[in-house]
Amino acid sequence: xxxxxxxxxxxxxxLACLGGSVVLAMMVGKQQGSKDDYGLAFREAxxxxxxxxxxxxxxxxxxxxxxxxxxRRYAGRPGVRPLLAGVLILLASYFLMKWYDPLGDGKxxxxxxxxxxxxxxxxxxxIFFGWLWWVGLLVTAAATAAAIVWRLRWLAWASAAVSVLxxxxxxxxxxxxxxxxxxxxHSFGAQTALIGNLVLAGAGVVAAMSRVETAxxxxxxxxxxxxxxxxxxxxxxxxxxxxxxxxxxxxxxxxKNLTLVDTQxxxxxxxxxxxxSAYLAWLGYAVFAVVVVxxxxxxxxxxxxxxxxxxxxxxxxxxxxxxxxxxxxxTATKAGYPGSAGxxxxxGTGGWVLCIALFSAGAGGLIAARRAPVxxxxxxxxxxxxxxxxxxxxxxxxxxxxxxxxxVGLALFYPxxxxxxxxxxxxxDIGVYVxxxxxxxxxxxxxxxxxxxxxxxxxxxxYTTAYFTGSLPxxxxxxxxPLWAIPVAIAVCLIAGVVLGGPTLRLRGDYLAIVTLxxxxxxxxIAVNNxxxxxNGPRGVARAVPHPVIDxxxxxxxxxxxxxxxxxxxxxLLALVFLLFWRLEGSRLGRAWAxxxxxxxxxxxxxxxxxxxxxxxxxxxxxxxxxxxxxFASQVGYFNPQNFILNNSILVVxxxxxxxxxxxTGAIAGAAVLTWLPDFLRDQVPxxxxxxxxxAVLIVMMIFRPxxxxxxxxxxxELTGLAGHDPSVxxxxxxxxxxxxx
Amino acid sequence: xxxxxxxxxxxxxxxxxxxxxxxxxxxxxxGAITAIKGISFHVDEGEIVALLxxxxxxxxxxxxxxxxxxxxxxxxxxxxxxxxxxxPPHELINLGVCHVPEGRxxxxxxxxxxxxxMGGFRFRTPxxxxxxxxxxxxxxxKERFTQQAGTLSGGEQQMLAIGRALMGKPxxxxxxxxxxxxxxxxxxxxxxxxxxINANGVSVLLVEQNARQALTLADRGYVLETGELVLAGSGxxxxxxxxxxxxxxxxxxxx
Numbered sequence: 001x002x003x004x005x006x007x008x009x010x011x012x013x014x015l016a017c018l019g020g021s022v023v024l025a026m027m028v029g030k031q032q033g034s035k036d037d038y039g040l041a042f043r044e045a046x047x048x049x050x051x052x053x054x055x056x057x058x059x060x061x062x063x064x065x066x067x068x069x070x071x072r073r074y075a076g077r078p079g080v081r082p083l084l085a086g087v088l089i090l091l092a093s094y095f096l097m098k099w100y101d102p103l104g105d106g107k108x109x110x111x112x113x114x115x116x117x118x119x120x121x122x123x124x125x126x127i128f129f130g131w132l133w134w135v136g137l138l139v140t141a142a143a144t145a146a147a148i149v150w151r152l153r154w155l156a157w158a159s160a161a162v163s164v165l166x167x168x169x170x171x172x173x174x175x176x177x178x179x180x181x182x183x184x185x186h187s188f189g190a191q192t193a194l195i196g197n198l199v200l201a202g203a204g205v206v207a208a209m210s211r212v213e214t215a216x217x218x219x220x221x222x223x224x225x226x227x228x229x230x231x232x233x234x235x236x237x238x239x240x241x242x243x244x245x246x247x248x249x250x251x252x253x254x255x256k257n258l259t260l261v262d263t264q265x266x267x268x269x270x271x272x273x274x275x276x277s278a279y280l281a282w283l284g285y286a287v288f289a290v291v292v293v294x295x296x297x298x299x300x301x302x303x304x305x306x307x308x309x310x311x312x313x314x315x316x317x318x319x320x321x322x323x324x325x326x327x328x329x330x331t332a333t334k335a336g337y338p339g340s341a342g343x344x345x346x347x348g349t350g351g352w353v354l355c356i357a358l359f360s361a362g363a364g365g366l367i368a369a370r371r372a373p374v375x376x377x378x379x380x381x382x383x384x385x386x387x388x389x390x391x392x393x394x395x396x397x398x399x400x401x402x403x404x405x406x407x408v409g410l411a412l413f414y415p416x417x418x419x420x421x422x423x424x425x426x427x428x429d430i431g432v433y434v435x436x437x438x439x440x441x442x443x444x445x446x447x448x449x450x451x452x453x454x455x456x457x458x459x460x461x462x463y464t465t466a467y468f469t470g471s472l473p474x475x476x477x478x479x480x481x482p483l484w485a486i487p488v489a490i491a492v493c494l495i496a497g498v499v500l501g502g503p504t505l506r507l508r509g510d511y512l513a514i515v516t517l518x519x520x521x522x523x524x525x526i527a528v529n530n531x532x533x534x535x536n537g538p539r540g541v542a543r544a545v546p547h548p549v550i551d552x553x554x555x556x557x558x559x560x561x562x563x564x565x566x567x568x569x570x571x572x573l574l575a576l577v578f579l580l581f582w583r584l585e586g587s588r589l590g591r592a593w594a595x596x597x598x599x600x601x602x603x604x605x606x607x608x609x610x611x612x613x614x615x616x617x618x619x620x621x622x623x624x625x626x627x628x629x630x631x632f633a634s635q636v637g638y639f640n641p642q643n644f645i646l647n648n649s650i651l652v653v654x655x656x657x658x659x660x661x662x663x664x665t666g667a668i669a670g671a672a673v674l675t676w677l678p679d680f681l682r683d684q685v686p687x688x689x690x691x692x693x694x695x696a697v698l699i700v701m702m703i704f705r706p707x708x709x710x711x712x713x714x715x716x717x718e719l720t721g722l723a724g725h726d727p728s729v730x731x732x733x734x735x736x737x738x739x740x741x742x
Numbered sequence: 743x744x745x746x747x748x749x750x751x752x753x754x755x756x757x758x759x760x761x762x763x764x765x766x767x768x769x770x771x772x773g774a775i776t777a778i779k780g781i782s783f784h785v786d787e788g789e790i791v792a793l794l795x796x797x798x799x800x801x802x803x804x805x806x807x808x809x810x811x812x813x814x815x816x817x818x819x820x821x822x823x824x825x826x827x828x829x830p831p832h833e834l835i836n837l838g839v840c841h842v843p844e845g846r847x848x849x850x851x852x853x854x855x856x857x858x859x860m861g862g863f864r865f866r867t868p869x870x871x872x873x874x875x876x877x878x879x880x881x882x883x884k885e886r887f888t889q890q891a892g893t894l895s896g897g898e899q900q901m902l903a904i905g906r907a908l909m910g911k912p913x914x915x916x917x918x919x920x921x922x923x924x925x926x927x928x929x930x931x932x933x934x935x936x937x938x939i940n941a942n943g944v945s946v947l948l949v950e951q952n953a954r955q956a957l958t959l960a961d962r963g964y965v966l967e968t969g970e971l972v973l974a975g976s977g978x979x980x981x982x983x984x985x986x987x988x989x990x991x992x993x994x995x996x997x
Contacts, residue, residue: 588863588866591859591860591863592863594849594852595849595852595860595863598849598850598851598852599847599848599849599850601843601847602843602847602848602849602860602903602906603849603860604811604831604832605809605831605835605840605841605842605843605847605907606835606860606861606863606864606906606907606910607831607832607835607836607863607864607910608832608863609830609832610832
């Protein structure tokens with residue numbers, strides 16, 4: 001008899017953890033080898049000191065799994081999550097982010113080595129870059145952890161104080177070293193280190209002050225957000241605004257970073273308009289102060305009128321700021337300041353950040369004015385009004401609204417400060433796919449129909465635009481500008497959606513997926529095969545699709561000058577589609593979709609015309625895709641059938657699932673994150689590995705957060721219990737079967 | 743639903759009742775298979791009528807055809823004087839025919855409240871008074887008002903499915919095996935509720951395997967066997983019928 005030798009289970013576990021860390025270490029490391037480098041790359045990767053860090057992490061994971069009972073007992077305590085977050089932020093700051101741009105890779109290790117080897121640098125900087133950064137991290141993290149485990153309040157307080165100190169020293173040391181070395185530095189390493197240390201300090205404070213056994217982060221956040229609706233936004237506005245006014249660059253001709261005060265000196269006595277001069281001298285501070293005070297008062301006293309006044313004031317202040325920014329750049333260019341590159345150029349981050357701050361404060365005022373509904377503790381029955389009207393509101397607190405509004409502020413005013421590469425990425429990768437994901441969310445998330453050929457409608461929209469702008473070999477009866485092609489493309493996709501959906505929507509699940517998949521490929525192959533010399537085959541369109549033009553006679557604007565213009569066009573389209581869909585979700589049709597997705601038989605029994613409703617979802621999704629196609633065609637100019645491969649359809653499905661099926665904000669977030677990630681990873685990991693990392697992110701996400709980034713209310717409830725009412729029932733509800741998915 | 747339906751005179755006055763549903767020579771096919779082979783039956787206003795039969799006898803097929811989910815191959819279905827065969831369910835519900843499908847079919851991820859509101863989907867604005875009325879009829883649903891329907895017990899889900907159908911203000915309620923998979927005590931409750939609904943003037947066409955209880959409840963009953971009607975009569979008559987007792991009630995025939 002052969003008897004198998006059985007090892008104790010922990011051996012396998014340990015080997016798995018260590019093996020995993022070796023693999024990870026090699027994934028992260030440089031991989032310059034080739035198949036005939038005689039294993040050099042492997043050797044480099046393995047002998048790199050990095051591998052020991054990873055092995056250490058592997059051992060920690062092993063210990064965590066082996067003693068998971070103990071770990072679990074402490075992992076739920078208040079302060080653990082902020083502790084982890086702080087450590088991660090600090091690690092990112094120390095090992096990923098740049099600390100000084102002019103020097104080599106600019107990371108902390110490089111910069112720190114240079115600083116410590118220069119005796120003339122201020123001692124604080126030498127101490128920080130010498131040892132304090134890592135000693136500080138180790139000591140504060142360990143002390144906070146110990147304070148959490150043994151409930152030592154004094155230690156928690158002390159550790160929090162040390163964290164704040166280390167954070168302050170980091171910023172001071174960085175600015176001392178940079179002022180010693182000179183040069184232009186746009187790095188965020190030191191600021192990130194400050195944030196990380198503040199989060200660590202927060203962990204200490206939470207550990208010191210909290211008296212509960214298990215942390216209820218969500219409840220805590222909700223309580224903070226509900227304390228005064230809009231207050232967090234106003235606070236954010238204050239912080240950002242002060243930073244912008246005091247520290248940030250407002251004008252950077254020829255590499256000089258001028259703050260607001262410097263800019264005022266520079267433009268003293270120039271041809272700057274009265275408002276702009278006043279803005280630089282005092283008006284800027286004044287409007288900011290007025291908006292912030294108004295918003296804060298509105299938020300604190302929950303005054304409706306005051307809230308609207310604050311929001312209006314913020315709009316005015318933003319307009320004044322933008323006018324000033326334009327005036328600065330235009331005047332400087334006209335006067336021929338060295339390094340000035342034209343209108344809207346050379347404007348550092350200051351003005352734009354102040355706009356974000358003003359927007360944030362104004363949004364806070366608006367929330368205070370609207371008094372967005374907060375989770376009501378009493379049962380729904382007690383609230384008198386029609387229950388269906390509230391479908392949207394139940395479980396909606398101001399948290400998501402605040403985040404969304406802040407995101408809008410960022411979307412409006414962040415892109416001008418981004419590099420050309422990121423502006424391009426924002427428009428071509430992120431923006432278009434966000435639009436596609438919103439559309440597909442209607443089909444998959446709301447109506448529950450798995451559509452794997454979604455990109456076909458995108459192709460139809462693109463080719464329709466190309467046809468009507470005369471960019472295909474076959475000329476149209478009438479030439480249209482791309483903007484006029486929008487309704488035509490929407491109509492074409494609507495019809496295509498109905499034609500495809502009519503006969504196929506009686507299929508369900510897998511069958512529908514296969515049919516749509518086939519449809520997607522058919523459209524692409526038709527485009528390749530070039531029937532009747534219509535599509536110009538695999539070479540793509542014959543002539544560039546023109547840029548959109550608005551021509552009202554007295555005013556004419558043509559897109560194409562920069563990616564930013566397309567970004568704002570895209571924002572307008574996104575906003576329109578978002579508002580439309582947001583209304584749809586709560587409408588009668590939205591309920592019908594929900595019913596069909598939940599149970600088609602029951603939907604039929606309650607009087608829903610299931611065929612019509614499904615067809616509508618299909619057609620609406622298709623026309624959104626067509627709209628995205630119009631935008632894409634006129635933005636890139638040239639495109640070919642390769643842009644519409646199956647892979648793209650699958651990507652959009654992944655975005656929707658990743659973001660949270662059935663959640664509008666989730667679809668946006670999912671598409672944004674997953675399209676941003678490859679561009680972000682470009683600088684961080686070897687390019688061949690990028691897709692693998694994205695796959696890893698997807699897998700981790702689906703294991704730990706299957707409902708998506710921002711789950712739809714229904715799915716969230718399904719996975720975590722009822723709209724956050726009684727935490728004690730959560731455990732029972734987890735046992736409820738998850739349903740059939742899509 | 744007293745305000746939805748002109749109140750009938752209650753149980754017992756069989757002769758004076760108006761014919762509500764009239765099914766004549768109904769034939770239903772699944773492809774080449776004829777599932778229903780020309781049956782005729784009727785439901786009068788205010789009546790509870792039970793369709794009985796073993797598995798595969800065609801009870802559910804009959805009911806699905808009445809509710810518009812299946813199209814008849816031949817024969818006619820008349821509701822309140824209108825031909826309704828071939829009318830899809832979402833239009834039929836506007837005439838007041840509400841169907842509680844077999845196997846409960848609640849919307850699992852909607853709350854009890856939303857499920858009930860979906861029942862009133864055919865009305866543009868939901869009727870709050872009707873909601874209160876339904877909740878009074880099902881106190882359990884009131885307790886679970888904000889809970890997801892998928893988390894309810896089987897009996898509660900069945901109550902919810904019935905309550906949801908009531909939100910559509912039915913004149914004729916089609917109940918498909920409401921006792922399926924439920925504990926005897928719960929079945930008893932459900933049948934009590936059906937009796938209550940009927941007392942409010944709603945006619946009920948009940949499909950059941952649980953013959954004894956169905957017949958105790960029903961004014962009249964029909965027995966289906968492989969797509970054909972083999973027996974018809976009042977509930978009491980059928981309960982006393984030897985063949986029924988042997989086939990469905992599992993009783994030994996005396997002598």
